[in-house]
Amino acid sequence: MSIAAAAVLGTKLAVRLGNKAVVAAGLALFGVVLLWIAGNTASTSYGTLVAQMIVGGSGVGLITAPATEAIMGAVPTEKAGIGSAINDATRLFGEALGVAVIGSIAASLFDNRLTSRLPHSLTPAARHAAKGSLGGALVTAQHLAHAGLTNTARSLSDAAVGAFLHGFSGSLRVTGATALTGAVIAAVLLPSRPATTAETALEPDPSSVSEELVA
Numbered sequence: 001m002s003i004a005a006a007a008v009l010g011t012k013l014a015v016r017l018g019n020k021a022v023v024a025a026g027l028a029l030f031g032v033v034l035l036w037i038a039g040n041t042a043s044t045s046y047g048t049l050v051a052q053m054i055v056g057g058s059g060v061g062l063i064t065a066p067a068t069e070a071i072m073g074a075v076p077t078e079k080a081g082i083g084s085a086i087n088d089a090t091r092l093f094g095e096a097l098g099v100a101v102i103g104s105i106a107a108s109l110f111d112n113r114l115t116s117r118l119p120h121s122l123t124p125a126a127r128h129a130a131k132g133s134l135g136g137a138l139v140t141a142q143h144l145a146h147a148g149l150t151n152t153a154r155s156l157s158d159a160a161v162g163a164f165l166h167g168f169s170g171s172l173r174v175t176g177a178t179a180l181t182g183a184v185i186a187a188v189l190l191p192s193r194p195a196t197t198a199e200t201a202l203e204p205d206p207s208s209v210s211e212e213l214v215a
Helices: 002-017 017-035 045-071 077-117 124-130 134-146 150-189 198-202 206-214
Strands: none
Touching: 002 045, 002 150, 017 045, 017 150, 045 077, 077 124, 077 150, 124 134, 134 150
16 A cells, blocks of 8 residues: 555656655665664564554655656657566566575575574484474474473574574665665666657757758
8 A cells, every 4th residue: 555655656756856866765765664674573563563564665666656767768669668678677687686685695594593593402303394494493393392392392482483583684684775775876876857868869850840841
């Protein structure tokens, strides 16, 4: 909901302020929210989570239309299909790359933290199952609890949740810093309005051509 509302607002603001200001503001807002979310803990209230989603969605919404306009407005009408393809390709590539990189960072942080905090009494099989993922660690803890190893199960569960939050927070800090860097780059390099293409600049004015023919 917040993304849709902010997308409409972003379009109107881009008309008045230009693409540069809106895209930079949207990226900065999104980056700040990511750093805010990185500080969440297991006791963070649901109201705080809702506020974070609303504000973060607003940042994404502000970026959507002006960023597309920055590409589509810079190509002539006859090359609109190429511009649209480039816009979609770069967006999909960025999404895939972001998921891969940020996911790898989160997984690495999770594994390192969990490895250092696993109960020493775990069997090799249980240790291997727990290190696979948060779900695997929690399932292993349940099995240990059913086997009567309550203290070990509780220690494993706490270690897994702590490791997950550690990886989650670390990956969000990297993402937030990247978004803020993108905001600076947009503020410096992105034109406020799409530049006039060479084809448009060299295209003769139809009225002047008509006057020359009549003369």
